[in-house]
Amino acid sequence: MxxxxxxxxxxxxxxxxxxxxxxxxxxxxRHGLIGVFPGDQEGAPDPGQPxxxxxxxxxxxxxxxxxxxxxxxxNLTPFRGPSADAGSAYEMGFMRALGRPIFAYSNDxxxxxxxxxxxxxxxxxxxxxxxxxxxxxxxxxxxxLYDNLMLIGGIIASGGCLIAEAAPHTERYTSLVAFERCVIxxxxxxxx
Amino acid sequence: MxxxxxxxxxxxxxxxxxxxxxxxxxxxxRHGLIGVFPGDQEGAPDPGQPxxxxxxxxxxxxxxxxxxxxxxxxNLTPFRGPSADAGSAYEMGFMRALGRPIFAYSNDxxxxxxxxxxxxxxxxxxxxxxxxxxxxxxxxxxxxLYDNLMLIGGIIASGGCLIAEAAPHTERYTSLVAFERCVIxxxxxxxx
Numbered sequence: 001m002x003x004x005x006x007x008x009x010x011x012x013x014x015x016x017x018x019x020x021x022x023x024x025x026x027x028x029x030r031h032g033l034i035g036v037f038p039g040d041q042e043g044a045p046d047p048g049q050p051x052x053x054x055x056x057x058x059x060x061x062x063x064x065x066x067x068x069x070x071x072x073x074x075n076l077t078p079f080r081g082p083s084a085d086a087g088s089a090y091e092m093g094f095m096r097a098l099g100r101p102i103f104a105y106s107n108d109x110x111x112x113x114x115x116x117x118x119x120x121x122x123x124x125x126x127x128x129x130x131x132x133x134x135x136x137x138x139x140x141x142x143x144x145l146y147d148n149l150m151l152i153g154g155i156i157a158s159g160g161c162l163i164a165e166a167a168p169h170t171e172r173y174t175s176l177v178a179f180e181r182c183v184i185x186x187x188x189x190x191x192x
Numbered sequence: 193m194x195x196x197x198x199x200x201x202x203x204x205x206x207x208x209x210x211x212x213x214x215x216x217x218x219x220x221x222r223h224g225l226i227g228v229f230p231g232d233q234e235g236a237p238d239p240g241q242p243x244x245x246x247x248x249x250x251x252x253x254x255x256x257x258x259x260x261x262x263x264x265x266x267n268l269t270p271f272r273g274p275s276a277d278a279g280s281a282y283e284m285g286f287m288r289a290l291g292r293p294i295f296a297y298s299n300d301x302x303x304x305x306x307x308x309x310x311x312x313x314x315x316x317x318x319x320x321x322x323x324x325x326x327x328x329x330x331x332x333x334x335x336x337l338y339d340n341l342m343l344i345g346g347i348i349a350s351g352g353c354l355i356a357e358a359a360p361h362t363e364r365y366t367s368l369v370a371f372e373r374c375v376i377x378x379x380x381x382x383x384x
Contacts, residue, residue, distance in 0.1 A: 056341070081274075089279070
């Protein structure tokens with residue numbers, strides 16, 4: 001039976017989100033997987049409801065969708081800051097607790113430390129303990145992982161993998177080169 | 193039996209994280225709950241291991257700790273961007289999938305839309321569809337929720353609540369005023 005893969009990432013916020021969802025699904029199909037893109041199944045929010053009710057209904061529909069998937073592929077390309085999109089991070093924790101494998105990719109190959117330092121406008125500094133901290137005095141994780149350790153730990157513990165590969169800056173939310181490599185890895189792990 | 197509450201948030205990155213953890217635990221204790229702060233139980237990483245192994249070991253210890261807690265209180269104060277800390281978002285999804293109630297607080301009372309617009313340096317604009325988008329052309333959620341809809345949807349669906357209340361900017365990662373209000377709400381929900 002074909003495996004259903006939940007496709008998480010900030011591209012849901014693109015103006016042409018449905019189109020990129022269709023492209024992602026086609027790539028999955030080509031490698032023997034069923035891609036499930038948020039919004040494909042849940043239907044549009046009911047415009048008769050107050051906005052907050054619409055948002056909560058979407059959230060519950062997405063959780064239902066995730067429960068029906070065998071694994072996830074998540075886009076960790078940094079979103080509005082040096083880390084992954086918060087909604088995608090939530091979904092990773094959700095799938096991890098369900099015991100589903102998490103495969104990840106990013107269109108930004110820079111190490112986490114470099115991304116946080118760039119985000120701080122070079123105001124990062126060293127603590128006397130040798131750790132870096134950001135402009136607010138908050139530690140920058142010294143673990144040489146790609147993002148917050150919970151995200152990367154969840155990927156590894158679930159049996160997944162992470163592929164980070166630079167895309168041109170203007171294509172960082174639309175390039176599917178690293179995504180396709182990730183699909184191939186996921187298919188190889190899930191279909192063997 | 194006393195309820196164990198996992199205490200999530202970016203204050204683990206403060207130089208005095210252990211001290212703030214102790215203050216949070218004392219507040220929980222005062223309201224009849226056992227606060228469990230990340231790092232309290234897991235022990236320090238083994239400095240003999242490579243950094244990435246240390247980070248992955250911490251992640252697995254934290255997941256184990258979360259499985260042993262009855263609920264969570266999470267700090268959604270924006271961290272390195274307009275949204276909550278990615279690690280905390282992951283932990284919310286994890287606890288939600290386990291069916292545990294999620295109580296949330298933030299020391300920043302501004303609506304999500306205002307925070308994203310400020311983050312964009314006022315480069316946000318309107319789409320022809322009426323939605324706002326950020327400087328990268330990514331939609332800003334129109335749902336009038338406090339953060340990404342997955343986070344807020346998880347809180348509400350789990351039976352938890354959200355308390356957002358301004359703290360002075362310099363105390364936004366240390367003030368425990370909103371935290372204590374959140375503990376009181378959690379205690380009232382969990383101990384009835």
